[in-house]
Amino acid sequence: MSEQTDRKPGEDRKPDEDYEHHGGFPVYKPVKGGPDFGRFVEAFRRLQDLAVSTHAPDDVVAQAAAQAEALGDFLEQYTVPEGRSPAGFDTELPGRGSLLMLPWKIEKFDAESVRARGTFRRFHLGGNGAAHGGTLPLLFDDLFGMVIHANRRPIARTAYLHVNYRKITPIETELVVEGRVDRVDGRKAFCAAELCDLEGNVLADCEALMVQLLPGQP
Ligand SMILES: CC(C)(COP(=O)(O)OP(=O)(O)OC[C@H]1O[C@@H](n2cnc3c(N)ncnc32)[C@H](O)[C@@H]1OP(=O)(O)O)[C@@H](O)C(=O)NCCC(=O)NCCS
Ligand SMILES: CCCCCCCCCCCC(=O)O
Numbered sequence: 001m002s003e004q005t006d007r008k009p010g011e012d013r014k015p016d017e018d019y020e021h022h023g024g025f026p027v028y029k030p031v032k033g034g035p036d037f038g039r040f041v042e043a044f045r046r047l048q049d050l051a052v053s054t055h056a057p058d059d060v061v062a063q064a065a066a067q068a069e070a071l072g073d074f075l076e077q078y079t080v081p082e083g084r085s086p087a088g089f090d091t092e093l094p095g096r097g098s099l100l101m102l103p104w105k106i107e108k109f110d111a112e113s114v115r116a117r118g119t120f121r122r123f124h125l126g127g128n129g130a131a132h133g134g135t136l137p138l139l140f141d142d143l144f145g146m147v148i149h150a151n152r153r154p155i156a157r158t159a160y161l162h163v164n165y166r167k168i169t170p171i172e173t174e175l176v177v178e179g180r181v182d183r184v185d186g187r188k189a190f191c192a193a194e195l196c197d198l199e200g201n202v203l204a205d206c207e208a209l210m211v212q213l214l215p216g217q218p
Helices: 035-049 058-076 133-152
Strands: 107-108 114-118 155-167 175-185 190-199 202-212
Touching: 107 133, 114 133, 133 155, 133 175, 133 190, 133 202
Parallel strands: none
Antiparallel strands: 107 114, 114 175, 155 202, 175 190, 190 202
């Protein structure tokens, strides 16, 4: 039976206490990309945006496909296992250099809250100028991973994520997301976050349960 606590986030444990207890996860460390890695990622993001926003003549599509295939052949030999690529592990880049994550920049990272700023891009379009509904849980889920880390808690798995879509979330518009641990109950960290426009309007909010893993748990 776990103990309910009113301790503030980040005050429930000493720095590094339990911190290496990441279930069955490897202990991740940042992987710094080289001087051109940020440029490399942004070039691919631009291609993602273009791939979903162009309707080029057939011969152009054929040429672009051939160039993309050649680039894939060029890069494939450098494939590395999980945790060894800077993609997703370069903490200085928007979205940590991962093409999957939203390319947002962290502007606050402490036990009180984590705040990030950025835009949903054309790649993230749902319909009628709004971000795809599935991209908001991705933004919140990744934010909560950082919130857990900022609270010096071991890696947790998302048990649930509840998103309230309050207003249309526009693409290509600067927005801010901020989240925190509201309450800790043993292995359970109850988190909350809001996605706002620059006027402070809440576009969506989210509650999630992040469960700390048991030893060896995947
Ligand atoms: C989340 C997960 C680790 C919890 O499994 P577990 O370690 O066996 O833990 P339990 O099922 O005993 O749950 C731990 C606590 O969380 C609670 N809990 C777990 N899932 C819950 C949910 N969806 N809603 C509410 N409470 C939940 C349990 O009731 C329990 O509470 P208690 O300690 O007060 O009894 C497991 O279900 C899992 O791995 N799910 C997949 C997670 C995932 O893939 N997430 C996306 C990628 S991160
Ligand atoms: C040093 C960079 C650390 C990056 C940590 C990535 C953690 C990934 C956890 C996976 C969570 C999920 O599947 O939703």
